[in-house]
Amino acid sequence: xxxxxxxxxxxxxxxxxxxxxxxxxxxxxxxxxxxxxxxxxxxxxxxxxxxxxxxxxxxxxxxxxxxxxxx
Numbered sequence: 332x333x334x335x336x337x338x339x340x341x342x343x344x345x346x347x348x349x350x351x352x353x354x355x356x357x358x359x360x361x362x363x364x365x366x367x368x369x370x371x372x373x374x375x376x377x378x379x380x381x382x383x384x385x386x387x388x389x390x391x392x393x394x395x396x397x398x399x400x401x402x
Contacts, residue, residue: 334354360398361398362398363398364394364395364398367391367394368391371387371390374387375387
């Protein structure tokens with residue numbers, strides 16, 4: 332039983348992911364992280380408080396951990 336390359340890729344691809352590779356599957360999380368960081372950056376610029384900056388920093392660290400380490 333011979334498979335074409337397309338069938339092999341579809342069979343070996345992880346569920347819910349395209350067989351194009353890891354780079355392509357990281358585009359959306361990186362874009363979402365950058366949008367969130369930009370939004371929180373605007374918040375820090377308009378409300379310059381130390382405690383708010385600390386909360387934003389912790390939030391970005393947790394989001395980065397969730398996106399890139401827990402993947």
